[in-house]
Amino acid sequence: MAWKRDDPPGTNPQQPEPPSPPRPLTAAAPAAPSAPEPPRRSGERATIGPSIFIKGDLAGEEDLVIEGRVEGKVDLKQHNVTIGKNGRVKADVFGRVVTVEGEVDGNVFAAEQAVLRQSGAVRGNITSPRVTLEDGSRFKGSIDMDGSRAAGGSGSGSSSSPGSSGKAAAANEGQANRPGSAANVANAG
Amino acid sequence: MSWFSSPGSREKKKEQRTLAETEPQVHRSLGLAALFEEFRRGRKLQVLDLGPALGSNVEFLSQYGCKIYIEDLFAALSARAPAGGEGDEAGPQFFESFLPASEPASFDVVLAWDTFNYLTRKELGHFMRHLSPFCHPGTLVFSLISILKTIPAQPIRFRIIDEQNLAYEIRTSATRPAPRFVPAEMNDLLRGFRVDRSFLLRHGIQEYLFVKEGERRP
Numbered sequence: 001m002a003w004k005r006d007d008p009p010g011t012n013p014q015q016p017e018p019p020s021p022p023r024p025l026t027a028a029a030p031a032a033p034s035a036p037e038p039p040r041r042s043g044e045r046a047t048i049g050p051s052i053f054i055k056g057d058l059a060g061e062e063d064l065v066i067e068g069r070v071e072g073k074v075d076l077k078q079h080n081v082t083i084g085k086n087g088r089v090k091a092d093v094f095g096r097v098v099t100v101e102g103e104v105d106g107n108v109f110a111a112e113q114a115v116l117r118q119s120g121a122v123r124g125n126i127t128s129p130r131v132t133l134e135d136g137s138r139f140k141g142s143i144d145m146d147g148s149r150a151a152g153g154s155g156s157g158s159s160s161s162p163g164s165s166g167k168a169a170a171a172n173e174g175q176a177n178r179p180g181s182a183a184n185v186a187n188a189g
Numbered sequence: 190m191s192w193f194s195s196p197g198s199r200e201k202k203k204e205q206r207t208l209a210e211t212e213p214q215v216h217r218s219l220g221l222a223a224l225f226e227e228f229r230r231g232r233k234l235q236v237l238d239l240g241p242a243l244g245s246n247v248e249f250l251s252q253y254g255c256k257i258y259i260e261d262l263f264a265a266l267s268a269r270a271p272a273g274g275e276g277d278e279a280g281p282q283f284f285e286s287f288l289p290a291s292e293p294a295s296f297d298v299v300l301a302w303d304t305f306n307y308l309t310r311k312e313l314g315h316f317m318r319h320l321s322p323f324c325h326p327g328t329l330v331f332s333l334i335s336i337l338k339t340i341p342a343q344p345i346r347f348r349i350i351d352e353q354n355l356a357y358e359i360r361t362s363a364t365r366p367a368p369r370f371v372p373a374e375m376n377d378l379l380r381g382f383r384v385d386r387s388f389l390l391r392h393g394i395q396e397y398l399f400v401k402e403g404e405r406r407p
Contacts (some may be wrong), residue, residue, distance in 0.1 A: 131247060134244060138242065138261070139242035139259050141258070141259065143256070143259065144257075145251050145254070146233075146256075
């Protein structure tokens with residue numbers, strides 16, 4: 001082969017790269033004359049890999065992606081929690097935005113929004129001012145959109161007032177062209 | 190009442206056409222319109238939805254600030270082989286997993302959709318006996334009963350379009366016989382409830398709004 005990229009030692013070009021967490025683009029940013037900012041932990045994201053099994057409580061100050069198994073409690077009230085497609089969580093999950101693509105057996109408390117993706121399954125109660133259920137997702141439990149109770153009543157980041165019940169996000173976000181979606185059916189009528 | 194009399198020739202033609210032959214479409218729902226009178230009272234309602242988790246329905250109901258319980262009876266019924274005979278009937282224990290044991294709830298509204306069409310008379314009796322303690326006087330049960338001879342082999346998915354319209358999504362062309370519950374026996378099967386309102390729709394669906402009897406909450 002005439003052209004070959006020089007791979008760094010220890011990497012295998014045949015294997016897809018694991019999803020890299022978004023990091024602040026400090027290198028490309030123009031040099032600022034002011035004093036350096038403290039590290040922005042909100043942009044960081046930790047991942048629990050598919051082979052990891054954690055039994056106990058999880059807490060932290062950064063976003064979290066769970067692709068493994070967790071039993072206990074996930075408490076990241078100020079941060080986003082994503083249960084990936086491989087993730088299996090048997091715990092109550094507290095987060096700012098909680099996205100479920102895998103399985104959760106427990107209650108979900110999201111201060112801002114709870115999203116149950118098409119591949120996701122939740123057996124438990126969801127408390128959040130905004131709840132998105134994608135078609136095909138499996139859910140058994142209750143949905144309470146009283147914003148004052150979400151994420152243990154921390155109220156962080158929620159703009160919904162109690163009683164207004166927030167507003168559920170569009171159910172078919174990103175799926176507007178799917179046959180049989182509510183939007184299509186309504187338009188057809 | 191003429192609505193409840195045996196159907197005439199035009200209705201018989203409709204019976205020959207099954208719901209499964211129709212495309213997903215929007216139907217006006219008089220029962221739903223009546224049901225939303227309750228939602229508009231402004232109280233935070235406890236709603237039990239016996240259908241699958243449909244984001245559009247959750248979205249719509251969220252406008253009324255209600256707490257929604259989703260117990261997907263559809264999934265279990267779909268997975269279960271169609272009850273061919275009395276021996277296949279589900280017993281009382283079959284229904285116990287569909288209502289929250291961990292969180293005591295008293296529902297104001299039960300969205301049964303067309304679930305009852307997929308239960309035998311005995312099963313419906315079991316189910317209502319199990320449901321009844323979770324209801325209070327004044328609880329409303331919204332149900333759509335087919336008067337046609339056949340129904341889709343799997344329950345229809347109903348999406349709330351607005352307070353007066355429902356979209357029907359039929360996911361199979363296969364059909365099965367409909368139990369064809371008649372109004373008189375519905376009152377008997379749903380003991381403790383009575384028909385509050387009933388609407389016969391042109392496409393072969395009779396919508397019922399049952400109310401639990403007793404002294405209503407203020």
